[in-house]
Amino acid sequence: MMRSMCSQLQVESIHGFCGGRLMNCDDGMILRECQIGKWILVTFDVNSIPAILSEMATNQEDHAGVIFVSSKSFAQNDHFSIARALVELARSEVGADWMNRVMFLSKL
Amino acid sequence: MPATSTLSLRVPVETRRWLERFAKRRGSAGMAATRILEEAHRREDFPAVEFRDTRLGRVAFVQGTRVQVAFIYGQTLADSSISAEKLAESFAWPRWKAAGVLAYLQEFAEECRVEWEDLVSSDAHALKRILPGMEHREFTSL
Numbered sequence: 744m745m746r747s748m749c750s751q752l753q754v755e756s757i758h759g760f761c762g763g764r765l766m767n768c769d770d771g772m773i774l775r776e777c778q779i780g781k782w783i784l785v786t787f788d789v790n791s792i793p794a795i796l797s798e799m800a801t802n803q804e805d806h807a808g809v810i811f812v813s814s815k816s817f818a819q820n821d822h823f824s825i826a827r828a829l830v831e832l833a834r835s836e837v838g839a840d841w842m843n844r845v846m847f848l849s850k851l
Numbered sequence: 852m853p854a855t856s857t858l859s860l861r862v863p864v865e866t867r868r869w870l871e872r873f874a875k876r877r878g879s880a881g882m883a884a885t886r887i888l889e890e891a892h893r894r895e896d897f898p899a900v901e902f903r904d905t906r907l908g909r910v911a912f913v914q915g916t917r918v919q920v921a922f923i924y925g926q927t928l929a930d931s932s933i934s935a936e937k938l939a940e941s942f943a944w945p946r947w948k949a950a951g952v953l954a955y956l957q958e959f960a961e962e963c964r965v966e967w968e969d970l971v972s973s974d975a976h977a978l979k980r981i982l983p984g985m986e987h988r989e990f991t992s993l
């Protein structure tokens with residue numbers, strides 16, 4: 744859906760990313776794989792990822808950026824609204840460096 | 852709170868050491884063992900669900916996915932008539948998995964409600980305490 748809204752964006756689900764081998768992996772490993780390929784991680788997971796990011800910051804370990812999607816604002820299967828928010832964000836952030844950036848997306 | 856009874860176990864020394872390490876983040880070895888048994892019981896009854904560590908402790912996830920069962924609880928609040936077919940279609944899951952998750956929600960409704968409330972209360976303000984540099988983008992026109 745996102746590809747059809749904005750063809751310049753490269754989007755991959757965790758099912759397809761790295762051939763799907765990260766599906767059941769530790770979140771830290773996913774973040775490290777994202778860092779290698781400079782992929783920004785988009786996630787609803789506000790329970791385990793923040794602690795890992797905090798630990799990475801303490802260890803001065805870089806990540807390629809993380810976007811938390813508010814589960815209060817977006818249903819996890821409301822792909823259309825999530826895609827629209829991400830496309831809008833991407834358009835306002837063209838050329839931006841996402842290294843170690845963390846963003847929380849919500850809607851009023 | 853369900854009724855409880857005492858069970859003594861004899862386990863290999865290595866298993867006991869593993870349990871004690873596992874228990875470091877979960878209180879006593881007894882509490883950890885209780886949790887492990889409870890999870891094993893639930894996984895046998897509900898193969899569509901598995902448990903993982905989070906900052907809020909052990910939490911139920913939909914098996915083989917990164918979707919917390921509590922998210923589905925939130926969906927059922929928005930649509931109380933949601934069927935296994937509809938859920939399966941919207942997440943591209945097999946029907947047995949969607950039906951299993953709905954059955955789990957019914958059985959552990961109160962626990963899922965609490966986990967859902969924890970999730971939605973993890974808003975930008977709460978996360979900023981853990982991640983002070985986090986930015987917040989709020990959309991008005993979606």
